[in-house]
Amino acid sequence: MSGPIVVVGAGQAGFQAAVSLRETGFAGPLTIVGDEPGLPYQRPPLSKAYLLASPDDPDTVTLRPQAFFERHTLKVVHDPAVAIDRPRSRVRLRSGRAIPYAHLVLAVGARARKLPVPGSDLDRVLTLRTRAEADVLRGLLREGIRVVVIGGGFIGMEVAAAARKAGAHAIVIETLDRVMARVVSPETSAHVEAVHADQGTAIVLGRSVTALHGVAGTVSEVELDDGRRIPADVVVVGIGVVPNTELAQCAGLEVGDGIVVDEQLLTADPRISAIGDCASYPSKHAGSRARLESVQNAVDHAHHVATRLTGAPSQAYAQVPWFWTHQFGMRIQTAGIGRADDLRVLHGDPTEGKFSVCRYQGDRLVAVESVNRTGDHIGARKVLAGAQHPTPHQVTQPGFTFKAFAAQTATAAR
Structure with a gap:
């Protein structure tokens, strides 16, 4: 392929797609369209080491410096995509500008799911998906502060661990009967719960949040479905994500739990691929369609699409999924x-x-x-x-x- 390629999304998947295209020989115009300021960065550290680092510490999350993008002729545009004009093969940006493409790679990721209860709009009720959100939480973490984490998945337990390391009080509220139940076995859950308990994390299982209460517009309590009220100086909501499918859906592409693609990560439009957290693909290992949220999934999807677009023979995508978390x-x-x-x-x-x-x-x-x-x-x-x-x-x-x-x-x- 020699025509221009546009990658919408400047996260891990979008960045890797652009890099892999250059590595596999694509020399044509290549644009990454992002909706956050700054260069592409890693998300996994945001809920772990990044929260404990000083704002004055060296930047450890930016994927590559500006010189890298210049050397590889990778153009990063900080102007969110708002529409796909499929008949004209163009992406329209918020500024009104349109960028033409011979192929479009949607790496639009996902956004944090909001807590649907009264009081969720109070100050110091946070989600953790972006660097800016992590900066806010990092500025609040200190010894003695009371942090309530809603959701006992990977992100929630990582935030609780970081809070305890910072000297804060941490309590995790999980609706299921064990932490990380959607991703690990009961044996692993039990081990994680025991380690957290030894480190001073309080864990409440089998309970849901019905409301958040505040004083002068700032959260002060978390109310549970059994009537208990838990004091809170900061609330971190980690109840999963919602794939960003709106751009694809408005363009007439099929969406479900993600943007629907085939075994080659192609949508029904042969000029548009979707990769990473936003893509619902047929998984050999899941035995069904899957939409996975991991660095491995983002990187391997990107490699696969780059290989296909540069003309190399490509079999059905079948990489083994893998995931990781560090806590204490x-x-x-x-x-x-x-x-x-x-x-x-x-x-x-x-x-x-x-x-x-x-x-x-x-x-x-x-x-x-x-x-x-x-x-x-x-x-x-x-x-x-x-x-x-x-x-x-x-x-x-x-x-x-x-x-x-x-x-x-x-x-x-x-």
Whole structure:
């Protein structure tokens, strides 16, 4: 392809799409359209180390300096896209300017879900999706402040850990019966809850928030469905995200839980791809459509589309999904996608703080969650990408490692 390519979205997926296009030989005009000021940056640190850093510390989240974009002729436009003119192959920006494209990559991401209760518009009720939001929260975190986190997913538990490290009081409110229930097994949830409890995080399970109350326009209490009122100086809402599908929908593209794409990450319009957090794609590993929110998903989607657009043969997208979170001394890494009815087999000893949960559908390994066992995680990614998987019995045998199994199966396949 030699015509201009426009990437809408300046997050991890959009940035990587532009970089991968240059790396795979695309030399034509390439524009990244963003809706935030500044250069593209990483989001994962925003709920972890970034919250504990001083504003005077070196910038560790910007993906590349300005010189990189100039050297690779990557144009970044800080002017949000407001419409796609498909008949004319143009993207219209808020300023009224229109940018032509031979191919359009939608990497528009997702936005934080708002808390739908009275008082959610009070001051110091925050979500955490952008650098600007993280800057606000970082400016509030200090010793003794009372932080209530609504939502016990990855973001919520990471924020709670950062708050405790800053000396703040932290309490997590989760509607389900365990933290991170949508993404990890009961065994991993129990370990996370125990570590947080040891570090002073209070966790309230099985309760929902019905209202937020304030004094002089600033939040002061969180009311639960059992009538309890929890004092709060800051409330952080981490109840998931909503994919940004409006631009695609207004252009007549199919959307559902995300922008609908095929196994090549193409929409029904062959001139438009969608990648990253906003894309709903057929996943071999989920066994259905999936919309995943991870750096791995964003980067691998971007590589795949860049390869396809530069003319290299491209098979259906089938990369193994993986996710991670750091909280206190825990490094939790998941490869694959688990289901609620999985058979779960422990590899290692949770009492030692180092173990993996191997999740099976029948005898088929579908996911491995590793707590402080990075070797298991790396090996499991290789195993899940291959055709041969260890049985539940094999992973319980003394001396079993995913690394060794992956090496043996690779040798046997030659």
